[in-house]
Every structure is written in C-alpha cells, then in structure tokens.
Amino acid sequence: MTFLTGWGRTAPTPATLVAPRTAEQLAALVAEAPPRGLVPRGLGRAYGDAAQNAGGVVVDLTRLEPRWSFDPETGVVTASAGRSLHELMTALVPKGWFVPVSPGTRHVTVGGAVAADVHGKNHHVDSSLGAHLRALRLLTADGTIRVLTPADELFWATVGGMGLTGVIVEASFGCVPIETSRVRVDVERTRDLDHTLEVMAATDDGYRYAVAWIDLLARGPRMGRSVLTRGDHARRDELPGGGDPLAFAPSSRLTAPPWAPNGLLNRVTVRAFNEAWYAKARDRRIIQEIAPFFHPLDFVQGWNRVYGSRGFVQYQFVVPFGEEGTLRRVVSRLSAEGVVSFLTVLKRFGPGTPGMLSFPMPGWTLSLDIPAGHAGLAGLLREFDAWVAEAGGRLYLAKDARMRAELLPVMYPRLAEWTKIRQMADPGGVFRSDLARRLGL
Amino acid sequence: MKNALGSVDSVLLLGGRSEIGLAVVERLVRDGARQVVLAARPGTSGQVSALDDGPSRGRRDGHGEAAPGHGDGDGAAARLAALGAEVHRIDFDAARPETHGKVIDAAVGLVGDLDVVIPAFGVLGNQAAYERDPVAAAESVAVNFAGHVSAGLFAARRLREQGHGTLVVLSSVAGVRVRRANFVYGAAKAGLDGFAQGLGDSLHGSGVRVMVVRPGFVKGRMTAGMSPAPMSSTPDQVADAIVQGLRDGAETVWVPARLRLFFTLMRALPRPLWRRLPR
Numbered sequence: 001m002t003f004l005t006g007w008g009r010t011a012p013t014p015a016t017l018v019a020p021r022t023a024e025q026l027a028a029l030v031a032e033a034p035p036r037g038l039v040p041r042g043l044g045r046a047y048g049d050a051a052q053n054a055g056g057v058v059v060d061l062t063r064l065e066p067r068w069s070f071d072p073e074t075g076v077v078t079a080s081a082g083r084s085l086h087e088l089m090t091a092l093v094p095k096g097w098f099v100p101v102s103p104g105t106r107h108v109t110v111g112g113a114v115a116a117d118v119h120g121k122n123h124h125v126d127s128s129l130g131a132h133l134r135a136l137r138l139l140t141a142d143g144t145i146r147v148l149t150p151a152d153e154l155f156w157a158t159v160g161g162m163g164l165t166g167v168i169v170e171a172s173f174g175c176v177p178i179e180t181s182r183v184r185v186d187v188e189r190t191r192d193l194d195h196t197l198e199v200m201a202a203t204d205d206g207y208r209y210a211v212a213w214i215d216l217l218a219r220g221p222r223m224g225r226s227v228l229t230r231g232d233h234a235r236r237d238e239l240p241g242g243g244d245p246l247a248f249a250p251s252s253r254l255t256a257p258p259w260a261p262n263g264l265l266n267r268v269t270v271r272a273f274n275e276a277w278y279a280k281a282r283d284r285r286i287i288q289e290i291a292p293f294f295h296p297l298d299f300v301q302g303w304n305r306v307y308g309s310r311g312f313v314q315y316q317f318v319v320p321f322g323e324e325g326t327l328r329r330v331v332s333r334l335s336a337e338g339v340v341s342f343l344t345v346l347k348r349f350g351p352g353t354p355g356m357l358s359f360p361m362p363g364w365t366l367s368l369d370i371p372a373g374h375a376g377l378a379g380l381l382r383e384f385d386a387w388v389a390e391a392g393g394r395l396y397l398a399k400d401a402r403m404r405a406e407l408l409p410v411m412y413p414r415l416a417e418w419t420k421i422r423q424m425a426d427p428g429g430v431f432r433s434d435l436a437r438r439l440g441l
Numbered sequence: 442m443k444n445a446l447g448s449v450d451s452v453l454l455l456g457g458r459s460e461i462g463l464a465v466v467e468r469l470v471r472d473g474a475r476q477v478v479l480a481a482r483p484g485t486s487g488q489v490s491a492l493d494d495g496p497s498r499g500r501r502d503g504h505g506e507a508a509p510g511h512g513d514g515d516g517a518a519a520r521l522a523a524l525g526a527e528v529h530r531i532d533f534d535a536a537r538p539e540t541h542g543k544v545i546d547a548a549v550g551l552v553g554d555l556d557v558v559i560p561a562f563g564v565l566g567n568q569a570a571y572e573r574d575p576v577a578a579a580e581s582v583a584v585n586f587a588g589h590v591s592a593g594l595f596a597a598r599r600l601r602e603q604g605h606g607t608l609v610v611l612s613s614v615a616g617v618r619v620r621r622a623n624f625v626y627g628a629a630k631a632g633l634d635g636f637a638q639g640l641g642d643s644l645h646g647s648g649v650r651v652m653v654v655r656p657g658f659v660k661g662r663m664t665a666g667m668s669p670a671p672m673s674s675t676p677d678q679v680a681d682a683i684v685q686g687l688r689d690g691a692e693t694v695w696v697p698a699r700l701r702l703f704f705t706l707m708r709a710l711p712r713p714l715w716r717r718l719p720r
C-alpha cells in the first residue's frame with residue numbers, strides 16, 4: 001500500500017500503486033480490478049483526491065510505452081497518455097510548435113490534461129484542451145481500446161471526465177506554430193477590482209494569453225488591485241539579435257526544503273510578498289521565456305511543501321459574465337477576512353467545450369491557494385460554494401478537495417447525461433476514485 | 442470520504458441514542474456529513490431490522506428505569522434530518538455479538554463507505570447492585586467490553602477494506618486506573634481502552650485510525666442523579682473535543698484535556714491511598 005495525495009497534500013489514502021509498461025499489462029490490471037476499483041494517475045498535479053483510490057488500485061501511467069509522433073504538415077501531435085507536456089514542449093518548441101493549451105505547470109501528463117480538460121491563459125480565445133483534440137484511445141472497463149473522436153458521446157464524457165470513463169492511453173491534438181520560444185508581455189497594474197475587470201473586459205481579446213494576479217490582502221479602496229500580464233508569442237523580429245530564437249531549456253533552479261514549518265505563509269509574509277510584487281510591476285512591455293511566463297511555479301521544485309504538513313487547498317470557481325457581483329462579494333469577503341492566499345489568479349474564460357463535466361464556461365474564473373489549517377476555512381468556502389452555485393457557476397474538480405456532493409448536479413447540469421454514458425462504458429464501476437466517492441460520481 | 446478540511450460524509454453511531462454520540466453526529470452533520478446511520482436497540486418505530494428475529498433483551502442499566510429523554514430516537518433523527526442529513530435507522534444490540542457483522546454490512550449497504558464509526562453504547566450501572574447481582578455485572582461487561590470487541594473488530598475489518606475511516610472509541614478515565622467505587626464498569630472500560638489501543642496499532646498503515654476518547658465524569662443522562670466528580674464535563678464539551686480530535690487526526694482525547702496530567706499523577710498514587718479515595 002502506498003499513501004497518495006494530490007498536489008495540495010491533504011487527505012492521504014492508501015492504495016496499491018502500479019505502473020504498467022505495456023498496454024497488455026494495463027489491460028490485465030483493468031480486467032483484474034479489485035472491488036474497490038481502479039483509477040488512472042498521471043503526475044499527481046490535481047490538487048485534491050481525483051487520482052487517489054482508498055483501498056483500491058491506482059494506475060500510474062507515466063511508465064506506459066513512452067511514444068509520441070508529430071506531423072509537421074498538420075501540426076498534430078499524437079502522444080501516449082503518460083507523456084508530460086514538459087516532454088512535448090522540449091521536443092516541439094525547438095521545431096517551432098507549441099502546445100495548444102498549457103496549464104500553470106508543464107508537469108502534467110497528456111492523460112491528466114485531457115481528463116481535466118485543462119485550460120490555460122489563452123482560454124478566452126482558444127478554449128480548453130478538448131477543443132484541440134482530434135482523437136483519443138480509451139481503454140474501457142470491458143478491456144477493449146476504443147478509438148474516440150469528437151463525434152462520440154464517450155469522447156465528451158472522457159474529456160473532463162476525471163479518469164472515470166476509462167484509461168486514456170493516447171491522445172492526438174493540434175499544435176500552434178511559433179516563430180520564437182519567447183513571449184511578448186505587457187505588464188499593467190490596476191487600481192482596484194472594478195478597474196481590473198474593466199481593463200480585462202476591454203482589452204484581453206487583443207492578446208492570446210491574459211491573466212491577472214490579484215493582491216488579496218489589499219483592502220479598502222485598493223481592494224482587488226492587480227497586476228495584469230498579457231502577451232503573445234513573440235515574432236522573430238521582436239527578439240534582440242543573437243541566440244537561437246527557438247531555444248527551450250527551462251530548469252527548476254530551486255528546490256523547496258523537504259519540510260517547512262506550518263504557518264510559514266502567513267499574513268505578514270504574504271503581505272510583504274504582495275507589496276513587493278505589486279511595487280515591482282511597472283507598466284511596461286517585456287520579452288519573457290516560455291517557462292517563466294507560463295509556468296512560474298515550476299521554477300521551485302516541490303513548492304507545494306512550503307505550506308507545511310497540513311497542506312493547502314486550491315479553490316477555483318467560475319461565474320458567468322453578468323455575475324461580477326458574486327466575484328466582487330467573494331473578493332471583498334476574502335479581503336475582509338484577511339485570508340492568506342499566496343497566489344490569487346483571475347482570468348476571463350471564453351466558450352467551453354462539449355465536455356459534460358468540463359469546467360470552463362464563458363465568465364470569470366478566480367483561483368486561490370489557502371493553507372488547509374486556516375481557521376474557519378471550511379465554513380467560508382461553503383458560503384462561497386453557495387454563492388457560486390446560485391450565480392450559475394461551478395468549481396473545478398481537478399482542484400477540488402472539499403466540496404459537497406449535493407452541489408455537483410447544480411454546478412454541472414449535464415451530470416445526469418454524463419452518468420448515463422459512464423454507466424454504459426463502465427457498468428460494473430471499475431473506475432473509481434476518492435473524488436468520485438466523495439462527490440457521489 | 443474525509444475531505445481536505447476534515448469534514449466527512451457518513452457516520453455510523455452504534456448505540457444510536459447515546460447523548461454523547463448524538464452530540465458528535467450533530468456536529469458532523471453541521472459540518473457537512475450527509476449520511477447518518479443510527480443503530481440502536483430495537484423498540485422505536487420506523488426502524489429497519491438488520492438483526493435476525495431473536496429476542497431482544499430488556500434494558501439492564503442498573504438504574505432500573507430510563508432517565509428522562511431516553512429512547513427518544515425520533516426526535517434526534519428529526520433534528521439531524523432538519524440539518525440536512527439523510528438518517529437511516531437500524532437495529533443493534535451490543536449484547537448480541539453474533540449480529541454485529543450484519544449490522545456493519547447493513548450500514549455499508551445503506552451509505553457505502555463509513556467515514557466515522559462511533560460505538561457509543563454503554564451502561565454505567567451501580568457498583569453495589571453489581572456486587573449483589575454478579576450476573577447483572579457480567580451482563581454489563583458483555584455490553585461495555587465484549588460488545589465493543591465484536592462491533593469494533595467488524596467495523597475495523599470494513600474500514601481496513603475501504604482504506605480510510607476513523608473508529609471513535611468511548612473509553613473513560615474510569616478505566617485508566619480502576620477504582621474501588623466502580624470497578625465493574627471501570628474494569629470493562631480498562632479492557633476496552635486496551636483493546637482500542639491494540640486495534641489502533643493493528644490498523645497502523647492501513648489508512649484507518651482508532652481514536653480513544655477518555656472523558657471524566659460527564660453530566661448527562663448516564664449520570665443523572667449522581668453528584669458530579671471534579672473536572673466533569675458536559676456531553677457537548679465531550680463532542681466538541683471529539684470533533685476537534687477527528688480534524689487533527691488525534692489518537693487519544695481526554696476531556697477535559699487536563700485529566701491527562703491528573704491521571705498521570707493518579708496512576709502513581711500508592712495503592713493504600715488510591716484504595717481510600719471516596720469515589
């Protein structure tokens with residue numbers, strides 16, 4: 001038995017962890033699934049309990065036949081599910097191609113990215129990964145590998161389906177041509193929340209990538225002040241001369257200590273950080289490499305450990321456009337409570353995909369990182385859940401570690417449809433996870 | 442499943458009318474638990490029988506009669522339901538260990554994984570009466586100790602399979618060092634306490650925890666009519682401490698906490714002195 005957690009390091013549970021190397025081994029595992037079932041796992045970057053299965057089997061896909069191929073004619077990459085976006089970027093960027101969607105870390109697998117239908121800073125123009133997928137190969141409970149395309153219902157139950165329809169063994173998706181491995185970024189500060197929303201609504205669409213970092217500890221008239229970083233892949237003529245324009249060699253130069261005292265991230269340290277960050281950000285245009293722009297946290301390996309032994313929760317929700325009032329209520333409540341969120345990110349979403357459990361929808365998404373030991377957190381987040389549900393919004397399952405089952409059908413109105421298709425694909429309930437049990441999925 | 446912030450979904454209370462047990466369940470429900478199974482001695486309406494049709498014994502709690510409020514399973518169930526929980530009721534008799542496996546199965550059949558199991562049954566009785574009626578004494582021990590052994594082992598088996606969950610065992614300071622004044626009850630609690638610790642150790646590494654709770658005198662139904670001992674608490678205080686212990690993943694909870702130090706000292710008290718303690 002191995003104790004596993006998600007990236008937030010909360011609620012560990014034991015499971016038999018196996019890492020098949022071949023499709024045959026994988027099929028045998030599915031055929032012999034124990035009563036507690038089995039769930040696929042990638043790089044464990046989901047924050048909560050999505051890739052855990054107490055008392056059952058967890059299948060680590062990262063050793064599975066490491067294959068990938070790329071067709072430069074069509075720009076379509078086909079990769080086995082355990083390949084990470086880091087590996088794909090390392091191979092593709094020097095050839096002048098970029099993945100269509102990159103989450104805030106490169107260290108996710110293709111399978112995990114599909115299962116969560118991940119979004120990136122380009123969601124407002126490019127939607128989520130599902131929109132770029134051409135095909136999936138899915139190993140289902142009956143032991144067969146099905147080739148699925150966007151024409152199949154099971155495809156859209158799997159995109160965003162959190163590993164509960166089967167094991168994705170391979171995915172194909174279209175990539176984006178780039179001239180350089182740099183991003184031209186406009187940095188801009190805003191005064192308060194209204195100003196932030198106004199600027200984003202007015203000018204985000206002029207950029208492929210756009211996100212706002214909110215200083216949650218700022219209060220009063222400065223509540224919601226933010227630093228916007230918005231950019232596009234830089235053209236070759238925008239680079240200062242010299243060097244390989246497509247060089248891509250990101251490194252993680254720091255490693256977090258194996259343990260950190262609980263409470264290291266407190267109101268004082270985070271406020272100091274926020275002040276410095278906000279002060280440093282002058283309105284300006286800069287050229288950044290891919291890694292620091294897309295994956296700033298990957299710079300510090302194991303950064304999740306700085307939250308101490310109790311771990312932390314990510315809270316990410318989306319509310320539709322027109323529900324800015326809900327967003328404002330959440331932000332002012334957080335700011336009034338002095339909730340310490342080290343990273344608070346606001347982003348505008350564009351259209352979602354047909355993924356039945358896919359998270360993104362047109363609207364505003366806010367994500368917070370909060371130490372799990374924060375007093376009163378459970379009640380506070382429950383209050384937010386209710387506001388979000390009432391506003392017609394939802395929480396992101398890949399980040400969730402604490403929501404209640406009863407809100408799921410409200411937040412995901414297509415849940416019943418998903419359940420039906422999943423039931424057909426897995427009538428015996430082979431694919432199960434802690435998340436599934438917690439949320440009655 | 443226990444979530445990242447320590448809230449749970451399901452709870453099974455064995456001894457489904459226990460004042461302390463219900464106070465814990467109520468807190469867990471307020472904190473998000475949605476599935477509650479109250480397993481109590483048959484007799485109240487609306488219960489699903491999980492037992493076979495053997496005879497159920499009468500109450501033998503030594504006081505001879507029910508304290509006010511006892512047997513009020515409907516009220517508790519209604520209160521929990523009003524808080525948003527789905528409340529299931531099943532029959533459970535601690536004195537019939539051969540039925541305990543079925544009780545656990547029935548609870549699992551109703552709610553799936555059991556996140557928290559609280560065996561809160563017990564009878565205090567009266568030491569003088571026990572000395573007059575040794576059979577009654579043995580019967581109380583069958584509930585206070587043997588009943589916990591079978592219910593605890595059956596519950597532990599299920600929790601081990603599911604790879605998570607907490608068994609909350611209501612021991613007592615009465616078992617920490619057994620006193621002349623209530624040695625039948627105390628001895629059963631001493632046995633229970635040792636059993637619970639051993640069970641906890643046997644489950645180490647399985648994802649399952651056993652939390653041993655050692656309240657002092659609790660001013661509640663069980664002790665109605667008795668004058669409170671020093672460092673007493675209320676059922677609500679005991680429940681608060683249990684819920685906090687569940688959040689922290691505690692192995693042992695003393696209520697109040699200072700009883701821990703007190704009993705460390707008491708354990709060292711020479712026997713001739715201990716013997717003469719008034720209660």
Ligand SMILES: Cc1cc2nc3c(=O)[nH]c(=O)nc-3n(C[C@H](O)[C@H](O)[C@H](O)COP(=O)(O)OP(=O)(O)OC[C@H]3O[C@@H](n4cnc5c(N)ncnc54)[C@H](O)[C@@H]3O)c2cc1C
Nearest residue numbers: 042043044045046103104109111112115118119162163168
């Ligand atoms: C620092 C950081 C930043 C992040 N930023 C973003 C972001 O900007 N946008 C965003 O959308 N997400 C973001 N995430 C979340 C992350 O992208 C998703 O949780 C993703 O699913 C993680 O992939 P993984 O390979 O680690 O999967 P795991 O965490 O191991 O698993 C996640 C889910 O995918 C399922 N799964 C994994 N592999 C397979 C497979 N082969 N077949 C079927 N199901 C599978 C699992 O069962 C589980 O339900 C971020 C996470 C971190 C840690």
Ligand SMILES: NC(=O)c1ccc[n+]([C@@H]2O[C@H](COP(=O)([O-])OP(=O)(O)OC[C@H]3O[C@@H](n4cnc5c(N)ncnc54)[C@H](OP(=O)(O)O)[C@@H]3O)[C@@H](O)[C@H]2O)c1
Nearest residue numbers: 456458459460461482534535536562563611613656659663
């Ligand atoms: N109160 C204290 O001072 C104190 C102190 C330390 C420890 N404890 C322990 O804490 C636990 C809970 O006590 P409490 O204060 O909540 O007392 P309580 O309200 O009297 O609860 C005890 C419960 O046990 C049940 N019970 C007795 N015999 C049973 C049997 N054969 N089968 C099934 N259920 C049976 C009773 O059921 P009925 O309703 O059918 O009678 C009663 O609901 C007990 O184990 C007790 O020993 C109590």
